Amino acid sequence: MNPRPGRPLRAARLRLSGFFWRHRWAKAALLLAPPLLAFGLIYLASLIALFVSSFWTVDPFTTEIKHIWTFDNYRTLWESSAYRSIALRTIGIAAAVTFTDALLAFPFGYFMARVASGRSRTFLFIAVLLPLWSSYLIRVYIWRLILNEDGVLNWTLAKLGLPLVHLAYTNWAVWIVFSYVWLPFMILPVFGALERIPHSYIEASRDLGASGWATFRRVVLPLALPGVIAGSIFTFSLTLGDYVTPLLAGGAGSQFIGNVVYSSVGISNNVPFAAAFATVPLAVMAVYLTIARRMGAFEAL
Amino acid sequence: MIRIKRAHVLLAAVAAALCVPAAGVSAGSGLPTAIGKGEGQLNLVAWVGYTQAQWVKPFTKATGCTVHPKYAGSSDEMVTLMRSGGGSQYDMVSASGDASLRLIYGKDVQPVNVNLIPDWKNFIPQLKSPSHNTVNGQHYGVSLQWGPNTLLYNTKLVKPAPTSWSAIYSSKYKGKVTVPDNPIQIADAALYLSKSQPSLGITDPYELNQKQFDAAVTLLKKQRPLIKKYWATAADQIDLFKNGEAVIGATWPYQTNTLIADKVPVKDLIPKEGATGWADTWMLSAKAKHPNCAYMWLKWISTPKVQAQQAIYFGETPANPKACPIMDTLSKGSAAQYHCGASAAYFNSIKFWKTPVADCGNGQKNCMDYTQWQQAWTQLKG
Numbered sequence: 001m002n003p004r005p006g007r008p009l010r011a012a013r014l015r016l017s018g019f020f021w022r023h024r025w026a027k028a029a030l031l032l033a034p035p036l037l038a039f040g041l042i043y044l045a046s047l048i049a050l051f052v053s054s055f056w057t058v059d060p061f062t063t064e065i066k067h068i069w070t071f072d073n074y075r076t077l078w079e080s081s082a083y084r085s086i087a088l089r090t091i092g093i094a095a096a097v098t099f100t101d102a103l104l105a106f107p108f109g110y111f112m113a114r115v116a117s118g119r120s121r122t123f124l125f126i127a128v129l130l131p132l133w134s135s136y137l138i139r140v141y142i143w144r145l146i147l148n149e150d151g152v153l154n155w156t157l158a159k160l161g162l163p164l165v166h167l168a169y170t171n172w173a174v175w176i177v178f179s180y181v182w183l184p185f186m187i188l189p190v191f192g193a194l195e196r197i198p199h200s201y202i203e204a205s206r207d208l209g210a211s212g213w214a215t216f217r218r219v220v221l222p223l224a225l226p227g228v229i230a231g232s233i234f235t236f237s238l239t240l241g242d243y244v245t246p247l248l249a250g251g252a253g254s255q256f257i258g259n260v261v262y263s264s265v266g267i268s269n270n271v272p273f274a275a276a277f278a279t280v281p282l283a284v285m286a287v288y289l290t291i292a293r294r295m296g297a298f299e300a301l
Numbered sequence: 302m303i304r305i306k307r308a309h310v311l312l313a314a315v316a317a318a319l320c321v322p323a324a325g326v327s328a329g330s331g332l333p334t335a336i337g338k339g340e341g342q343l344n345l346v347a348w349v350g351y352t353q354a355q356w357v358k359p360f361t362k363a364t365g366c367t368v369h370p371k372y373a374g375s376s377d378e379m380v381t382l383m384r385s386g387g388g389s390q391y392d393m394v395s396a397s398g399d400a401s402l403r404l405i406y407g408k409d410v411q412p413v414n415v416n417l418i419p420d421w422k423n424f425i426p427q428l429k430s431p432s433h434n435t436v437n438g439q440h441y442g443v444s445l446q447w448g449p450n451t452l453l454y455n456t457k458l459v460k461p462a463p464t465s466w467s468a469i470y471s472s473k474y475k476g477k478v479t480v481p482d483n484p485i486q487i488a489d490a491a492l493y494l495s496k497s498q499p500s501l502g503i504t505d506p507y508e509l510n511q512k513q514f515d516a517a518v519t520l521l522k523k524q525r526p527l528i529k530k531y532w533a534t535a536a537d538q539i540d541l542f543k544n545g546e547a548v549i550g551a552t553w554p555y556q557t558n559t560l561i562a563d564k565v566p567v568k569d570l571i572p573k574e575g576a577t578g579w580a581d582t583w584m585l586s587a588k589a590k591h592p593n594c595a596y597m598w599l600k601w602i603s604t605p606k607v608q609a610q611q612a613i614y615f616g617e618t619p620a621n622p623k624a625c626p627i628m629d630t631l632s633k634g635s636a637a638q639y640h641c642g643a644s645a646a647y648f649n650s651i652k653f654w655k656t657p658v659a660d661c662g663n664g665q666k667n668c669m670d671y672t673q674w675q676q677a678w679t680q681l682k683g
Contacts, residue, residue, distance in 0.1 A: 058672070062407035082680035148544050166476075168546060169530045252528035253683045260679055267377040268484075268675045269384065 047282075054275035065271060073276035083260070087280050090256045093171065094239035097178040098232045101186040104179070105231060106224070109190035128184050136181065140248050143177045144168065147249075169251030177249045178239050185238065186231035193227020194220070229297035236288060240281045257281055332414035333596070340591040342367045343598055346382045346394040348581070349374075349535050350555045350615045356607045364601070366594035374534045375483045376400035376654065377675070383409050389588035392595045395445060397579040398433035399485055399507075399654035405434075405441045410584040412439040417596055420603035420621050427648055428620040433655060434582040442584035443599050446608070448617030448639070449576035449651050450481075450489065451569040453552035453560075455542065466493040466572045468549055470520060475527045479541050479550035482531035484671070484678035485654055488577050489551060490517040490524075492652055496574040506577065506652050508661035514669045514677070522681045531682060535559075542567060554616025554639075578651035612639055 020027045054073055057066050077083045112124050131139060146152045147168045154164045167173050197220060205215040243258030250256075257277055264274035292298070343366045345352060352370040361367055371391065373379040376399045383394050388409055396404055404410045415421045421429065421443060428444035435441065454463055459474065466489070469478050480486055491506035494516055503513050529547045532538040538556050541547035543565055557569040583602060585595050601607055608619035609627035618640050619625075625641035640647055661668035669677075 062403055064407060076676070080676075080680055082683055085683060149546050150544055247533070251530050252525055255679070255682055263679065266381055267375060268672075269377070269381045270672070270675070 050275045050278060053272050054279060056272040058270050058272060073273045076273070077276055077280070083277070086255050086260060087257055089171070089254075090240060090258075090281070091284060093175055093178065093256075094236050096175055097182060097239045098186075098235045100175070100179040101183050101235045102190075102228050102232060104183060105186040105190045106228070109187050109194050109224075109227075110220075112187075112191050113194035128187050132184055137244070137248075139181055140177055140245055143173070143180065143249060147173050147176070169249070169254075171250065171254055173249040173251075174246050174254055177245050178242070181245070182235040182238050185234035186228075189227045189230040189234075190224065191227075193224045193230070197223045226296040229292050229295050233289065233292055233297060237285055240284065332412060333417065333592070334414070336417055336596040336600075337593045339364050339366045339594045339597060341365060341594070342369065343393070343591050343594040344391045345370045345598075346373055346379050346391045348372070348395055348615075351395050351611065353611070353614055355614065356601075356610050360598065360601045364594065364597045366591070366597060368598075372534075375481075376485065377483075380404060380407070380409070383586060387588070388586060389590055392586055392589040392591045393598065394584050394586070395581050396434075396442070396584050397581050397654050398431075399656045401433045401441065401582050401584060402436075403656055404584060405436055409587055410441050411587045411589070412441055413443065413585050413596070413599065415440045415443060418443055418599050418603050420600070420605070420608075420623070423605075423623050424603075424620045425622055425642075425648070427645065428580065431580065433580065433653070434584070442582040443603060444620040445581040445583055445602060446612060446615065446617040446619055447578060447580040447648075447651070447653070448554060448615075449571050449578040451552055451554060451557065451576060452572050453542070453550055453557055453567055453569045455545075455548040456566045456568050458545075458548040462568070462570075463549070464570075464573055466574050467497065468572075469527075469551060470524050472527060474549050476529055477546070477548040478524070478527045479529050479532050479538055479547040480524075481551060482533045482682075484674040485577075486551070487514070487517050487521065487674055487678065488652065488654070488657075490520045492577055493574050494520060505661070507655050507657045508668050509657070510661075510667050511669065514673070518677050518681055525681060525683065539563075555614075558614070558616045575650055575652065578653050580653045612641065618643065 020030075053065075055069050055071070057068055057070050057072060058064065059066055108124075108128075112121055116124055144151075148154070149166070149168055151168065153167070157164055167176070201219055201223070202215055205219045210218065241258055243256055243262045246254045246256040246259055247262075257280060261274045261278050264270045264277070345368060347370050349372045352368060357368045357370075371382060373382055376397050379394050379396055379400050380403050383391055383404060384407070385391075394400075394404070394410075396410075401410075424444060428447070430438075430440065431444065434444065452463060452466060452468065454468070456462070458477075459468070468474070469480065470490075470493070480489075487509075488506040491503050491509055491513065494501055494513075495503035495506065498516065501513050501516055503509065509517065530537070530541060532541065532550075535553065535556050538547070538550065538552060539559055541550075542556075542560055543563065552569060554569065557567060560567045583599055585592065585599075589595055602611070603621055605619075605621055605623040605627050608621045608624035609631055611617075612619045612624060613628055613632050613635050616639060619628075622642040625636040628636040628639070628641055636642065657669060657671045657674055659666045659668055659670045
């Protein structure tokens with residue numbers, strides 16, 4: 001056995017760290033290379049592949065991809081009222097979910113940031129994050145149990161002598177489930193933005209004679225807005241790309257863009273058409289992110 | 302030392318990997334003439350209920366082949382799964398007639414030697430070399446079971462009992478109807494129209510010209526507001542009937558059997574217009590990694606006892622009529638209930654699933670092909 005096994009290894013280690021100390025750029029390059037490579041290869045390259053394949057077509061009988069350049073997929077999307085209404089439904093529900101979550105998250109985040117302290121704030125944090133520990137699927141299925149014809153909600157309404165509701169397998173159910181599932185992603189950035197507002201601003205506003213409402217409207221809200229926009233990026237894009245909730249909670253008219261993409265790829269093997277439809281949410285998100293950047297959302301992330 | 306050992310293991314693994322093809326059933330030329338030693342496992346794409354422990358466990362015990370099933374909800378999904386991962390991910394598929402030809406012409410499956418399956422000789426004549434799995438005298442798989450798509454209803458809430466498919470197109474059960482989320486459902490509408498509107502001249506629900514196709518799609522568009530949910534999996538439909546969200550719909554006998562076992566008051570029937578149906582084939586992937594286990598499975602699944610077990614479990618008719626007496630010993634009256642050994646006339650009355658193609662036999666190529674069926678289906682669902 002070597003009596004001093006660590007010696008040469010230690011020297012090499014010192015030389016290496018010396019090299020990195022002298023050449024800062026090498027350290028940066030080494031640290032950033034893996035994520036940048038992943039970004040370049042996995043994300044950008046697949047986006048390009050997606051876009052290219054959207055101009056191909058498939059053999060109608062064997063459903064094998066044919067490498068013939070055509071605009072047919074985009075023409076079908078544009079000309080069919082069904083695909084248009086699916087796209088509008090997806091964007092509309094994503095917007096509704098974002099709005100709902102913003103409305104729910106603001107008072108909650110405000111309470112967490114400015115009223116609660118110490119233990120109660122920790123408790124609220126756990127309450128927000130705890131649902132994220134359980135599977136997304138479980139949370140969707142729980143809502144199915146609640147909204148079913150003879151589910152928890154109707155049982156409660158019946159006990160209270162109120163009229164029953166028929167929410168199961170409708171777009172209303174999709175909206176409710178999405179709003180619930182993505183709520184933590186709105187609360188956290190809103191909380192972050194509200195917490196960063198110095199208390200002295202609010203005191204100053206009071207000292208200058210502003211009412212509570214005016215302080216809220218002209219001081220708190222504008223300063224918190226980037227947080228809301230940041231949260232909305234999450235809720236909007238997550239809803240836009242989802243297909244599981246519409247599949248499980250939705251009914252006969254609840255197809256999202258994601259569902260058409262899923263069935264085009266996983267069932268009919270029409271990858272080119274799926275690729276064409278998948279560029280729609282990409283375009284929507286590009287526009288959305290541009291607007292969000294103008295409103296300063298990226299500083300609040 | 303450790304390093305050397307690892308290298309040895311790696312070498313051994315590479316050597317083993319290289320040996321596998323040599324040990325397979327056949328290497329390229331012609332069909333196998335004997336079944337070799339099992340590879341230890343078998344990956345199947347199957348309809349739900351086709352790989353029950355009841356007959357899979359004894360198979361594994363007898364052959365040493367562990368079965369890994371993957372359930373698909375539609376023929377389209379089966380075709381896609383068989384192509385996933387370059388086509389070598391799954392060894393076999395229980396393809397229905399609307400998938401089998403697509404797999405054959407897509408070169409996703411390979412011919413099999415039916416002489417290695419002793420029970421094949423006992424099959425009913427219609428299923429020995431049916432056109433949906435036999436091309437140019439080559440058998441691309443072995444027939445399995447067949448049956449009709451039925452009309453399912455809740456006996457407490459649907460009165461009087463329905464006798465016609467019109468029940469799922471009438472507004473009487475608005476918001477309580479559920480039908481499969483499957484483009485082939487257009488054929489069900491066409492079958493109904495072939496009887497209710499004879500002027501359309503529909504003779505085969507899978508061969509529709511533009512006018513006939515439009516009529517079927519219009520009917521389904523009118524049906525859309527009546528639908529609670531288009532079911533994608535059998536479990537989905539079972540849920541809908543269990544908790545009362547749906548009271549009537551199109552189904553497979555499997556769901557009826559499961560619901561009755563769960564004491565849900567349901568019944569199913571073949572309405573007076575007749576029914577669409579399926580005739581399934583176990584097919585062998587062109588790139589199957591476990592061909593010996595696959596042949597053993599073909600042999601096993603064709604034996605009368607396993608045919609009888611599966612027929613009763615799923616509620617369908619075995620290809621092997623020797624299963625009929627066993628069905629009656631397993632469950633009295635089941636052979637008659639599931640039409641075991643039924644007449645050719647009954648067999649011919651079912652409009653079996655097949656892939657719609659543009660060329661529908663009149664030399665004009667004016668029929669709607671399956672891509673158009675799929676697009677119409679996505680669009681009418683909205």
